[in-house]
Amino acid sequence: MGTNVEVLPSQTALLERSLLLVADKINTATALRGQCTIALSGGSTPKSLYEAIAKQSLPWEKVHVFWGDERYVPPEHPDSNQGMARRAWLDKVDIPAANIHPMPTDAADPAADAQKYELEVREFFGSAPGEFPVFDIVLLGMGDDGHTASLFPHTDVLQARDRAIGVGNKDGQPRLTFTAPLINQARCVIFIVAGANKQSALAQVFAPQGDDMAYPSRLIEPVGELWWLLDESAGGNLGLATSQSRSNY
Numbered sequence: 001m002g003t004n005v006e007v008l009p010s011q012t013a014l015l016e017r018s019l020l021l022v023a024d025k026i027n028t029a030t031a032l033r034g035q036c037t038i039a040l041s042g043g044s045t046p047k048s049l050y051e052a053i054a055k056q057s058l059p060w061e062k063v064h065v066f067w068g069d070e071r072y073v074p075p076e077h078p079d080s081n082q083g084m085a086r087r088a089w090l091d092k093v094d095i096p097a098a099n100i101h102p103m104p105t106d107a108a109d110p111a112a113d114a115q116k117y118e119l120e121v122r123e124f125f126g127s128a129p130g131e132f133p134v135f136d137i138v139l140l141g142m143g144d145d146g147h148t149a150s151l152f153p154h155t156d157v158l159q160a161r162d163r164a165i166g167v168g169n170k171d172g173q174p175r176l177t178f179t180a181p182l183i184n185q186a187r188c189v190i191f192i193v194a195g196a197n198k199q200s201a202l203a204q205v206f207a208p209q210g211d212d213m214a215y216p217s218r219l220i221e222p223v224g225e226l227w228w229l230l231d232e233s234a235g236g237n238l239g240l241a242t243s244q245s246r247s248n249y
């Protein structure tokens, strides 16, 4: 399916566009299939989006929230992606507790917790062995090293082919993460990227030929729609028209 790249003139415009797109995809999924499964990203960029989504009137009882990656810390830890999303969004809307599916981080064994989450996700989706769950929406960010979710450059989890959830490695620290094959089954993957420090990695990710192990965001080629929403300072030098969708960049 198509790839859409939009370069928005400011961080505010990026936020507004992201909000519009995510709300539209949630409404479409719930109208077509009766529910929406969304995987959240962490890091610094999505917080203002989550705060804005919390103010929307959306069919929360039909939305199921998962996480695409997680630091291996308890939910109350300041680095927890779950904690951030709950404070910014989920605690503020009328979403049933049973619709929130955080990654477990309490076994003191990241591989065991990754396996536990894989079973939970597969059971929720009713995925047959050998099949991957199909998320309606996967939200992603991108680090200035080209990582996405917790798929860091030159780490073992990049080789995963038959696992949906793996253990990433950020400077020796374990993190739980969706694998590229799971992300790539999604109906819609949305990257939201802001800041001049992302320019050089973006150029590598968008290059026609490149090293997927060095820039793991290159591994994301979903079956469904792929959206890259960039602010001007991140994407302005890529030679793309501002606020214009491009197919097949």
Ligand SMILES: O=C1O[C@H](COP(=O)(O)O)[C@@H](O)[C@H](O)[C@H]1O
Binding pocket: 040, 041, 042, 043, 044, 045, 046, 068, 069, 139, 140, 141, 142, 143, 144, 147, 148, 149, 150
């Ligand atoms: O997809 C993701 O990307 C970010 C990059 O984060 P940012 O702080 O530069 O916005 C990553 O670290 C995060 O965990 C992940 O979900």
